[in-house]
Amino acid sequence: MLLVDHGSLYPALQRLERAGLIASDWGTSTNNRRARFYKLTATGRKRLIAEASKWEKMVRAVSRVLKPRQMEA
Amino acid sequence: MKLPRWLRWRTEHELSEEIQSHLDIETQANVERGLSPDDARYAALRQFGNRTRLEERTREGDPLFSMETVARDILYAIRSLRRNPGFTAAATISLALGIGANTLIFSLLDSTLLKPLAFPDPNRLAVIWTVPAENPSQAQTASISTYFAFRDRASSFESVGAYNGAACGQGILGADQDGAPAERILGQTLSPSLFRSLGVKPLMGRTFTDEEDQVDNVAPVVVISHGMWQRRFAGDPAVVGKTLTLNSAKSTVIGVMPANFVFFGDQVEFFLPLCLTGTQVLSRVGGNTIVGRLKPGISIKQAQSEVDTISAQLAASDQERHKGLGARVEALQSAAYGAFRSPLLLLQGAVAFVLLIACANVAGLLLARAASRRTEVAVRGALGAGRGRIVRQLLAESFPLSALGGVVGLLLAWGGLKLFLVIAPANFPRLHEITVDMRVLGFTALVVLLTSVIFAVVPAIQTSKLDLLNSLKESSRSGTEGTGHQYLRRALVTGQIALALLLLISAGLMINSFIRIQKQDLGADPKNLLTFDFRWPISAGAKPAGKYRGVGLWDVSPRPGQMFDRVAERLRNVPGVVSAAAVNVPPLNKAGIPLSTSFLIEGRAAPPSSNSASGSQQLDQTANYFAVTPDFFATMRVPLVRGRDFNDRDTAEAPLVMIINQTLARQFFPRENPIGQQVTLNIAPNERPREIIAVVGDTVTTRLEREHTPAVYVPHLQQTSQFAGPLVYFRTGMYFVVRTSGEPMNLANAVKRAVAEVDPNTPVAGLRTLQENLNDQVGNMRIYMLLLGLFGIVSVILAATGIYGVMAYSVAERTREIGIRMALGAGSANVLGMILRQAGVMIAAGVAIGTAGAVSLTGLMQSALYGITPTDPGTYGAVCVLLVLIALLACAIPTRRAVRVDPTIALRS
Numbered sequence: 001m002l003l004v005d006h007g008s009l010y011p012a013l014q015r016l017e018r019a020g021l022i023a024s025d026w027g028t029s030t031n032n033r034r035a036r037f038y039k040l041t042a043t044g045r046k047r048l049i050a051e052a053s054k055w056e057k058m059v060r061a062v063s064r065v066l067k068p069r070q071m072e073a
Numbered sequence: 074m075k076l077p078r079w080l081r082w083r084t085e086h087e088l089s090e091e092i093q094s095h096l097d098i099e100t101q102a103n104v105e106r107g108l109s110p111d112d113a114r115y116a117a118l119r120q121f122g123n124r125t126r127l128e129e130r131t132r133e134g135d136p137l138f139s140m141e142t143v144a145r146d147i148l149y150a151i152r153s154l155r156r157n158p159g160f161t162a163a164a165t166i167s168l169a170l171g172i173g174a175n176t177l178i179f180s181l182l183d184s185t186l187l188k189p190l191a192f193p194d195p196n197r198l199a200v201i202w203t204v205p206a207e208n209p210s211q212a213q214t215a216s217i218s219t220y221f222a223f224r225d226r227a228s229s230f231e232s233v234g235a236y237n238g239a240a241c242g243q244g245i246l247g248a249d250q251d252g253a254p255a256e257r258i259l260g261q262t263l264s265p266s267l268f269r270s271l272g273v274k275p276l277m278g279r280t281f282t283d284e285e286d287q288v289d290n291v292a293p294v295v296v297i298s299h300g301m302w303q304r305r306f307a308g309d310p311a312v313v314g315k316t317l318t319l320n321s322a323k324s325t326v327i328g329v330m331p332a333n334f335v336f337f338g339d340q341v342e343f344f345l346p347l348c349l350t351g352t353q354v355l356s357r358v359g360g361n362t363i364v365g366r367l368k369p370g371i372s373i374k375q376a377q378s379e380v381d382t383i384s385a386q387l388a389a390s391d392q393e394r395h396k397g398l399g400a401r402v403e404a405l406q407s408a409a410y411g412a413f414r415s416p417l418l419l420l421q422g423a424v425a426f427v428l429l430i431a432c433a434n435v436a437g438l439l440l441a442r443a444a445s446r447r448t449e450v451a452v453r454g455a456l457g458a459g460r461g462r463i464v465r466q467l468l469a470e471s472f473p474l475s476a477l478g479g480v481v482g483l484l485l486a487w488g489g490l491k492l493f494l495v496i497a498p499a500n501f502p503r504l505h506e507i508t509v510d511m512r513v514l515g516f517t518a519l520v521v522l523l524t525s526v527i528f529a530v531v532p533a534i535q536t537s538k539l540d541l542l543n544s545l546k547e548s549s550r551s552g553t554e555g556t557g558h559q560y561l562r563r564a565l566v567t568g569q570i571a572l573a574l575l576l577l578i579s580a581g582l583m584i585n586s587f588i589r590i591q592k593q594d595l596g597a598d599p600k601n602l603l604t605f606d607f608r609w610p611i612s613a614g615a616k617p618a619g620k621y622r623g624v625g626l627w628d629v630s631p632r633p634g635q636m637f638d639r640v641a642e643r644l645r646n647v648p649g650v651v652s653a654a655a656v657n658v659p660p661l662n663k664a665g666i667p668l669s670t671s672f673l674i675e676g677r678a679a680p681p682s683s684n685s686a687s688g689s690q691q692l693d694q695t696a697n698y699f700a701v702t703p704d705f706f707a708t709m710r711v712p713l714v715r716g717r718d719f720n721d722r723d724t725a726e727a728p729l730v731m732i733i734n735q736t737l738a739r740q741f742f743p744r745e746n747p748i749g750q751q752v753t754l755n756i757a758p759n760e761r762p763r764e765i766i767a768v769v770g771d772t773v774t775t776r777l778e779r780e781h782t783p784a785v786y787v788p789h790l791q792q793t794s795q796f797a798g799p800l801v802y803f804r805t806g807m808y809f810v811v812r813t814s815g816e817p818m819n820l821a822n823a824v825k826r827a828v829a830e831v832d833p834n835t836p837v838a839g840l841r842t843l844q845e846n847l848n849d850q851v852g853n854m855r856i857y858m859l860l861l862g863l864f865g866i867v868s869v870i871l872a873a874t875g876i877y878g879v880m881a882y883s884v885a886e887r888t889r890e891i892g893i894r895m896a897l898g899a900g901s902a903n904v905l906g907m908i909l910r911q912a913g914v915m916i917a918a919g920v921a922i923g924t925a926g927a928v929s930l931t932g933l934m935q936s937a938l939y940g941i942t943p944t945d946p947g948t949y950g951a952v953c954v955l956l957v958l959i960a961l962l963a964c965a966i967p968t969r970r971a972v973r974v975d976p977t978i979a980l981r982s
Contacts, residue, residue: 005122006099010092011130033098036091 013038021047088128096121146469154473160442161474163874164435168478168524170867171431173485174424176509176517178860180490182417183516184507185410191333191506193272194366198405199373201233201363201380206388206399212408214359217349218394219387223363224266226383229376230365234267236337237347237361254829257606257838258301260319260343270366271336278313278328286346288354294346295324299332301342319343320610321834336409339505350617352625357394358798364405377402393623410502416857419933423579423864426572428524430871433565435474436528437875440562441882443467471529479521483509486517496859498852531561562882563915566875570919571926573865573872574956578927580865581948582938583858589940590851595661596772596781598710601651602843603817603824604660607640608806609633609835615801621758624798629805631725634790636832637807641702643831644811647823651814654705655807657789660843662850663697663774668756668800670698672785674741675751675762696737696783697774698756700792700807706732706769708812714738716748716767723788729763730788737783738768754785757793776850777939810843817842857937869956872919873963880912880967891971892979901972908971912964919960920953 016022021044029035040048096117103113118124154161189195201223202212215223215235224233265281268274276299285292295317297306306312316323330344347361367376380400387395407414443450450463458466487509497504614633618626637655644653658666671694673679680694703719705711714735723730731752738747751762771781789807796804813820825837848855884891891904931943941948 005127006095006120007092007122007124007127010088010127014088029098031098031101033094033101035094035098036087 016044020044092121092124092128143465143469146466147473149466150470151473153470154477157442160438161477163878164438164474165477165481167431167434167871167874168475169481169485170871171424171428172475172479172482172517172520172524173489174427174482174864174867175421175520176482176486176513177489177493178417178420178424179516180486180507180509180513181493182421183512185413185502186406186417188503188506188512190336190406190409192336195406196404197231197367197369198271199230199365199367199376199402200405200408201227201365202401202403202408203359204399204401206397209399209401212401212403215361215363215400216357216359216394217347217354217361218356218391219398219400220264220361220363221354222383222387223365223380223400224264227365227376227379229367229371229379230270231368232266232269233363233365234264234270235347235361235363236261236263236267255834255836257608257836258342259338259340260345261337261341262345262347264347267364270364272366273330273334275328276331277310278326280328280344281346286349288349289351291346291348293322293324294327295319296328296330296344297326298330298334298342298344300339302329304342319345320612322612335505338500350625352617352620353799355394355620356624358624360799373402373404413502415933416853416937419937420857420860420864423576423861426576427864427868427871428520429527430569430572430868430875431478432524432528433569434871434875434878435471435478435524436531437562437565437878439467439471439528440531440565441878468525468529471525475521475525475528478524479517483514483517486513493856497856498849500849501853501856531565562879563911566872566879567915567919567922569872569875570916570956570960571923573868574920574923574952575926575930576861576868577865577952577956578923578949579931579934580858580861581952582931582934582941582943582945583854583861585941585945585948586937586939587851587854587858590776590854593773593776593940595776595847596711596770597661599661599843599847601813601815601817602660602709603809603811603813603820603840604843604846605809605824605840606659606806606838607637607655607809607828607832607835608838609636611802611805614805615796618795621795621797625801626758627796627801627804629792629794629796629801631790631794633805634792636835637702637789639831640828641704641809643827644809644824647820647827649813649815649820649823651812652704652708653809653811654708655702655789655809656705657700657803657807659808659846660709660810661773661776662846664777664850666800666803668698668803669695670754670756670785671695672755673753675753694741696733696785698754699784699786700789700803701786702789702807705786705810708810709772710812711772712770714768714770716765718767719786719788723791725790727791729761729791730766731763732767732769732786733765734769734771734781734784734786736771736781737785740783752785754787757796759793759795763787763791776847777854779939854937854939869959872956873959876912876915876960877963877967879915880908880964881970883911884908884967884971887971888974888979891974892976895974896976896980904972904974905968908968909964912961912968916957916960920957923956924949924953 013022013024017024017038021041022038023041024036024038026034027037096114099117099120100110100113103116104110106113108116121127190198192198201215203215203219204211204213214237217235220233220235223230224235227233265283265286268280274280275296278296280296281292281294285294297312302308302312305317306315309315312326312329315326317326318324324345335341365376367373380402384395384398384400388398403411453463453466490507490509494504494507611627615627615629618628620626641653641655644650658668673694701719703721703723706713706718716732719730719732731754733747733752741747742750747765747768750765752765753762754760769786771784774782774784792804811817811820811824821840824840828835828837891899891907894904894907927949928944935943
């Protein structure tokens with residue numbers, strides 16, 4: 001359903017890092033390759049929780065609007 | 074331009090390494106899924122998307138990166154400006170004229186109205202005017218009793234002081250000091266508290282104490298200006314404590330003011346206490362300007378409400394002196410220089426229009442350039458530049474252009490300011506403070522930024538609507554281009570013509586008024602007339618003699634009058650002098666001197682009370698009052714309509730006589746012969762009936778006079794021996810007029826020597842030609858006219874280049890079309906018609922809009938105009954014709970080019 005270029009990830013990561021929501025560092029992947037690892041910062045975590053609950057509220061609201069229609073149909 | 078490696082490295086290098094590692098991991102995963110290594114890598118790349126584009130997008134988010142692009146755009150723009158010197162020069166000159174004019178006017182506006190006065194905490198300084206209770210907008214000076222009341226009672230003020238004009242401080246003799254000859258110097262009387270209000274401290278010594286400014290008992294002390302200290306005392310560090318002779322009395326110098334204390338003008342060289350007399354304190358007469366320093370945190374509004382309360386109390390408790398009077402508090406700066414506000418704002422508005430015209434010019438040039446650069450822009454677009462990116466580039470290109478215009482404009486303004494200081498009238502406020510300083514530079518920078526946005530926005534909008542495909546296709550075809558941007562350019566030119574017309578009409582109205590003033594019949598002949606002020610100190614020519622109708626009464630000694638006659642007599646014998654005479658007020662300049670009188674005609678009923686208690690519209694039976702020596706009318710060349718001039722026999726002992734002007738004769742003796750009638754004036758106590766012996770022609774009392782007023786002339790020796798009020802000043806001195814056979818100023822030294830022979834203690838002051846004095850009266854008007862005229866000319870030149878640009882471009886673009894038309898049989902008349910139609914529409918629309926704008930806006934100039942209305946049809950007609958001619962002239966070259974198109978060449982190119 002959702003198909004995006006993998007590359008689109010990077011501008012997004014860049015923005016998140018500049019906003020201080022994630023932090024990154026070089027590390028070694030499971031198969032021993034050099035790779036950059038991203039992790040949530042404390043602010044990032046708080047923000048995630050806030051955004052996630054907002055999202056959930058929205059989803060609930062949308063489905064509440066949609067359900068009666070479905071029943072009518 | 075690239076940023077230094079060490080700054081760029083982290084982002085770019087790391088990013089591409091990171092992406093590489095992403096791709097490697099993905100490839101690995103694909104291999105593990107069973108793909109061949111090559112397929113695995115392609116699949117990973119496909120999945121990843123456009124790597125270059127993503128790297129770019131990631132980098133664009135970096136603030137360093139956007140700075141880098143802006144810098145690169147600007148550098149690119151500078152390179153392209155260098156490649157197009159013609160375009161760059163045209164745009165720079167346009168902008169420089171616009172920005173320079175704005176900078177110039179702003180520096181005038183700033184130094185008079187905006188820059189805080191050179192006092193500590195100047196915002197807390199305010200003037201308290203006396204106003205008629207029924208008309209608070211009419212500011213008047215206050216009486217001493219009003220000053221005392223506010224000084225003692227107004228708690229909104231930390232300190233309340235006053236200064237006045239007409240008392241013992243004005244135009245006093247500075248007599249001989251270390252052998253230097255006597256000279257007239259200008260002083261200012263002010264209360265000790267005024268120094269506290271203004272917050273100024275002396276450079277050396279001290280200022281007055283309240284004990285030194287006691288009513289009827291003023292201490293003989295004087296504070297001198299920095300200029301006086303340098304000039305007469307050569308900067309002597311021990312000047313404090315020395316004495317000097319002022320008004321033939323010894324005064325001790327107690328202090329020297331700092332050089333920047335020039336609030337009263339740099340002509341004022343000494344300061345005295347108010348030197349009040351008991352009658353002055355009791356009088357209702359004004360003349361005093363009250364200046365207070367508000368307590369911290371008190372607003373003018375709060376002070377006003379307190380002042381209102383006090384005024385109401387005064388009016389109720391002391392009807393004789395305060396009935397019908399109120400008070401108004403006004404910030405000192407606006408009180409002092411408010412008169413310059415509206416003309417300067419008008420000029421600032423005019424230069425804003427000039428700048429708009431200049432911006433339209435540059436916008437037009439940029440549009441033309443944008444059109445020819447469409448291929449370049451389209452290529453950029455095809456290579457992936459977004460719309461925003463291209464608009465940003467256009468903005469970046471406009472900035473160096475306006476910056477360049479700004480720099481050249483500043484130079485123009487700086488030069489213009491030097492010129493202004495030379496030709497400015499001496500009474501223009503704070504002349505010595507006018508400079509191009511940081512504030513002005515800041516204003517110019519703001520204007521530069523604003524203009525670069527204004528004139529870049531038009532082509533930017535145009536370009537951002539660009540259709541890539543068509544542009545690329547069109548560029549390979551050389552037919553007539555799409556007309557969209559042409560409409561925009563024509564609209565710009567129409568606007569330019571409208572604004573230029575508006576400016577030109579305003580300038581035309583000013584010039585027309587000025588010419589009318591120049592041509593105006595003065596009623597006298599000012600050519601070859603020398604004039605000077607010869608005056609005794611009041612104390613030497615008059616003695617206080619009690620009180621009369623609430624003002625001080627003076628016994629006037631006959632000695633000054635005799636001296637005036639002797640001076641005139643001696644002057645007549647100076648070789649080169651045709652005739653000499655004197656008058657009690659400055660000749661042809663009575664502005665602001667309230668020397669007029671009501672009168673009674675013998676054998677007629679007194680007119681209804683002229684105290685205007687009822688305020689009815691009856692003909693006020695008053696006239697301007699002049700005292701003259703014999704020969705005055707002959708010297709001034711004022712025609713004697715009938716009767717005889719005053720002569721040597723009209724002395725104090727002879728029958729009292731007077732002469733009236735034609736206006737008085739017409740208004741009060743319409744059907745009878747005025748000669749022989751007896752009239753009693755009300756100028757002084759003890760006036761007795763005088764016989765009218767002649768009628769003379771009307772003269773103006775100021776050059777800006779709109780209609781003549783009745784006037785009476787009396788022989789100066791027949792003035793009453795007593796005189797009431799501060800205008801006694803005009804009894805102890807006279808203004809001489811000397812008609813010369815050659816250039817008047819050549820006789821200046823001879824005149825001074827002749828006067829010194831008769832009276833060595835009284836120096837000649839203000840020796841000038843009468844023409845110079847007359848020019849001063851219209852000095853401000855002249856400077857406004859010159860500036861408006863200059864801006865009008867600049868705007869017309871700009872608008873002309875604007876229309877030239879559009880027409881030249883349009884003809885160049887339509888060469889092929891014209892060629893086709895001609896090949897199909899169109900004659901040069903058809904082509905001419907076609908081109909002129911195009912120009913005519915722009916010009917006609919511009920003229921129509923401009924005229925409409927002028928009709929609605931020139932009303933603002935009403936008060937600055939003389940003798941014509943703001944919708945004077947003659948001016949409008951002449952200016953419209955002139956502008957249309959100039960516009961057509963600007964079209965001439967492109968039109969010629971169009972008519973001469975050779976179809977064979979045009980079609981082949």
